[in-house]
Structure formats: C-alpha cells, structure tokens
Amino acid sequence: MKAGIGSTLKLFTAMVILAAWPAVAQEAGVTSSISEADIAMYRTGINPADADVDSGMAFFIKERGEKKTSCATCHGGTSPKHGSLKGAAAAFPKWSAKAKRVVSLEDQINLCLEQGVGAEKLEQKSGAMTGISLYVRSLSKGAKVNVKTSGDAMETFELGKRVFEVRRGQRNLACATCHIDLVGTTLRMQPLAKLNGAAAHWPAYRMVNGETTQIQRRFQQCMSNARLAPFPMGDYRMVALELYVTSLANGQPVETPGWVR
Secondary structure, rough: HHHHHHHHHHHHHHHHHHHHHHHHHOOOOOOOOOHHHHHHHHHOOOOOOHHHHOOOOOOHHOOOOOOOOOOHHHHHHOOOOOOOOHHHHHHOOOEEEEOEEEEEEEHHHHHHHHHOOOOOOOOOOHHHHHHHHHHHOOOOOOOOOOOOOOOHHHHHHHHHHHHHHHOOOOOOEOHHHHHHHHHOOEEEEEOOOOOOHHHOOOEEEHHHHHHEOOHHHHHHHHHHOOOOOOOOOOOOOHHHHHHHHOOOOOOOOOOOEEOOO
C-alpha cells in the first residue's frame, strides 16, 4: 500500500512538472538560438560588449550641458574633484541621502547629469545609458560586490525579496520558480541555477539577443517570457529587485562586461 502511494505521488509530481514545463522554459529566457557569428566571436574570446565600454568612456569624457562639463571633470584624472569611481559601482544599488531612496547606478548617473552637469537625463534603456553604466562598472572590475541591505536600505531590500518570491501573472510564476524551486533541472539545454553571484556580471552581452543588456532589462525579459507584466526600467520595484538580486552576489568580484547565453 505504501509503495502504491509513493508511486502515485511520483506520478503526480511528474505531471505537475510536465504541465509547467513550457512556462518555465519561457521564463528561463531561452527564446532564440545563438548565431554562428556570436559562436565564432565567443571562440576568439573577444566580447562584443567591449565596444559599448568604449562608447561609454567617450560619453564619460565629453563635455555637455549648461555647465559645459563632463563626468570626467569630477571623477577623472589623477586628482578627481569628487573622488575616483574605481570600485564605486560595486556598492550599487545603494541608499542616496540626497534622493532619499535607494538608487541604481543608472539613477545615480542621471542625478549627476541633471544636477552636476546640467544636462538632460538619459532614458534608462537607451544605448547611451547602457554604455556609460557599463563603463562606470568596468572601473570596478575585480572589486567585490558590497551592497548594503540594512539601515535605510532595509525596506527596499525586503520589497525586492517579495518581488522575487511572489507568484503572479497568467502562469502563476515567480523569479523563485526557476532560481529556487526548480534549481538543478535543465530546460531546453538551459540549466536552472541559483543566482548567487550572477549580478556581478551585468551589464552583459547576451548571445541569444545579440546585444549588451542591463540587468533590469534582463528582468523585463524574464518577466515577459513568464507572462508576467514587466515593471518599467527604473521603477521602484525594479530597483528593489536589483538590490535583492545583487545582494546575493555580495563578496563576488565584479566582472563586467559579462558574456552570457
């Protein structure tokens, strides 16, 4: 009798997993194949995102805005006016006393552009923002991720954890479905794993999309594929989710630009 119950439970479990398979496979982000050109590029060891680092550096040093100044005016050279940015990105997202909220690196860049440079802020999903944020993060390459989740940042951290864990949408899925509940399974040749130090590699070049992608854009892709209504980039829930996911990488070295499937 016990053996029969065990068999029934195993069969039921298998049926549940099979029923969820298409949904989970979509959430894993496997929506297209890798091009032969990207495979060839990968074999050479040349990361296409390096070009975005270069464009970001060009943005960093170019004078602009009402004050005819640049990011480098404050943060470049041997004696930077407001300190070197080396290692700074490893602490983002972080609480900003000036903004009175937790801000992402992209938020901070826009604050600096508006208040420090007197220039218009960038749309977060733009190529210019991807380039400048990638360049600034590259200045922290090798530094250990160290985001704060206590004190003023605690409320945002807790919100990010809830966003990660709460099921929603047409398929009743959550980030945790793939990255906690189904860890160890393989879907469409895509192994599902805990996120751990994953955030340390973003922005990254995604071979299935053929473009350099910010981490919040990656969140949107996962949400869309899982049939969850994606939050806008820069939304407080996105910043909270980024803080939570980045906290899982605390202690890991920053390796940007990353290069992922």
